[in-house]
Amino acid sequence: MTTVCTALPDQLRLLLVDDHRIFLDGLSLALAPLCPDLRVQTAHNAAEAETCLRRQDFDLILLDLRLPDLPGLELLQRWQRQGRMTPVAILSASDSSLDAQAALAAGALGFIPKSADGDDLRRAVTRVLLGETLPAPGVGEKPQLTPRQQEILLLLADGLPNKAISRHLGVAEDTVKTHLKALFQELGVHTRTACVSAARQRGWL
Structure with a gap:
């Protein structure tokens, strides 16, 4: 993990958007080794995420597809229409390849399953932070329609x-x-x- 992280800056600011507080706590801990000064802000719904974005800039947003006040996909599309340049990766419990393709089509740079372990999560987030677009998982498999x-x-x-x-x-x-x-x-x-x-x-x- 050390060799991967050396390509990242010493300070990063991430916004995590998910309505499950315990999951956010675990996610923050899992991402802590990314860099020496990782600053994590959390939002539990779309409205809180919008407030956070008005107050400060972030290097990356990790966005859940299922939010209580607005679907994550619609929130992502709203940001695209606004011309927001902050990279967004979807972090979802869904294993549907069509969900992943819809997220990428809407402008996300990656689709990371919540089932990923800490190392896989950090590798995926690092790749997105370095400007890569992650391929949709499950390509070539029979998609599971939502x-x-x-x-x-x-x-x-x-x-x-x-x-x-x-x-x-x-x-x-x-x-x-x-x-x-x-x-x-x-x-x-x-x-x-x-x-x-x-x-x-x-x-x-």
């Missing part, structure tokens, strides 16, 4: 446009587009019709 992706795929098969899908599910239209982009990438298609056809061939519909 409930939201299943809903979007079913509504797509019914012929609904993005705006109608977003209204029906109560999510932002950008979120629908991001999930569709991930589905298109996974299926190797470029149109909605081809997406539905390929999904049927794979038994997803």
Whole structure:
């Protein structure tokens, strides 16, 4: 771990966004060896994260996908629209490759499973801090659709446009587009019709 950390500066400031306080405590301890002066700020929801970002700058944000007040994906998309340059990596309990691809499509630089051990976590965070984009896990495996992706795929098969899908599910239209982009990438298609056809061939519909 020492050889990996020598490439990082002596001081780093991280923002950890997750609503599980005990997990945040463990995460802070696991990240402590990254550098001599690691400063960790925590936020338990999207509103607290926004407040933290207004007050100071961070070298990296570790963001959970499941927040109590706003989905992490929508918060990430909001930051992208605002032109925020702070690198973001998703840290999630999800093992869905489509979740990972949706996060990367929305602008995240990595998708780190919460099941990762301390060494793997520090290696992944170090790579992102050094400017790398981590590949989505599980590439080449059969993806596990999340409930939201299943809903979007079913509504797509019914012929609904993005705006109608977003209204029906109560999510932002950008979120629908991001999930569709991930589905298109996974299926190797470029149109909605081809997406539905390929999904049927794979038994997803």
